[in-house]
Amino acid sequence: MRDHEIDLCGAENGGRSPEMPFLERDAAFSFRCAGCGGCCRGREDIVLSGYDLYRLSRRLGLPPKLTARAFCKMYIGTVSHLPVLRLMPVKEEHNNCPFFTENRCAVHEARPLVCALYPLGQEISPAGEVRYYFQATRCGGPVHQANLTDYLEGQGIAQREPLDIRWAQCCMALEQEAPAWEQTLHPVVLRRFQAKLGEALYYRYDLNRPWLEQLEENLAWLKEERTRLEKMQQNIHRKK
Numbered sequence: 516m517r518d519h520e521i522d523l524c525g526a527e528n529g530g531r532s533p534e535m536p537f538l539e540r541d542a543a544f545s546f547r548c549a550g551c552g553g554c555c556r557g558r559e560d561i562v563l564s565g566y567d568l569y570r571l572s573r574r575l576g577l578p579p580k581l582t583a584r585a586f587c588k589m590y591i592g593t594v595s596h597l598p599v600l601r602l603m604p605v606k607e608e609h610n611n612c613p614f615f616t617e618n619r620c621a622v623h624e625a626r627p628l629v630c631a632l633y634p635l636g637q638e639i640s641p642a643g644e645v646r647y648y649f650q651a652t653r654c655g656g657p658v659h660q661a662n663l664t665d666y667l668e669g670q671g672i673a674q675r676e677p678l679d680i681r682w683a684q685c686c687m688a689l690e691q692e693a694p695a696w697e698q699t700l701h702p703v704v705l706r707r708f709q710a711k712l713g714e715a716l717y718y719r720y721d722l723n724r725p726w727l728e729q730l731e732e733n734l735a736w737l738k739e740e741r742t743r744l745e746k747m748q749q750n751i752h753r754k755k
């Protein structure tokens with residue numbers, strides 16, 4: 516099973532290269548940033564987790580599905596075989612992120628994990644071990660010195676880490692199961708199941724309730740839905 520990676524390259528295409536070593540928790544690192552907003556321009560690769568969408572939806576005061584309809588594109592990942600949600604760039608504005616306005620992030624306090632992490636990448640193993648690595652940038656501007664633990668706290672990443680670990684584990688487990696669905700489900704039933712997956716992972720969330728307990732409920736619901744769809748498929752075969 517491959518590890519779950521979140522970095523600047525996006526979860527579907529990303530991957531830590533050997534020249535990006537993992538950082539110890541007390542490691543110091545430095546990077547340059549001029550605050551030019553360049554990393555929000557021309558972006559077509561910002562992948563959201565279910566928790567990212569939940570946070571954005573709370574910030575915008577919109578149900579998750581409406582937030583996704585307005586700002587995202589969902590498709591089935593070629594690597595993961597799971598529904599993937601990306602922020603949809605604004606074509607008329609040089610493919611900038613839809614939340615990039617007046618040279619700043621309009622949703623800064625609810626920005627996706629990949630944005631909060633930058634210039635770090637995150638890797639989570641199936642066992643839930645989380646590690647961070649540094650992605651060298653070619654940016655200019657003042658040098659920022661940081662310590663990993665303080666950086667993670669300051670960017671709000673440490674606070675959400677348990678939720679991101681659970682999300683990663685859940686995606687890795689579903690990714691393992693995906694080939695079986697594709698082999699056993701009729702294409703029409705498979706499409707219905709993929710829609711249920713999208714609901715369970717991204718949309719079926721009440722913004723007034725904590726996200727994690729709803730993810731667990733949705734995973735149980737997804738199992739029931741799969742059984743129901745399999746029974747439906749068997750009944751159709753029997754009638755033929």
Ligand code: SF4
Nearest residue numbers: 548549551552553654
């Ligand atoms: S990281 Fe680089 S591109 Fe992004 S705001 Fe800083 S200087 Fe600009």
Ligand code: SF4
Nearest residue numbers: 555612614615620630
């Ligand atoms: S969500 Fe905010 S920080 Fe992330 S790319 Fe968009 S504007 Fe930039």
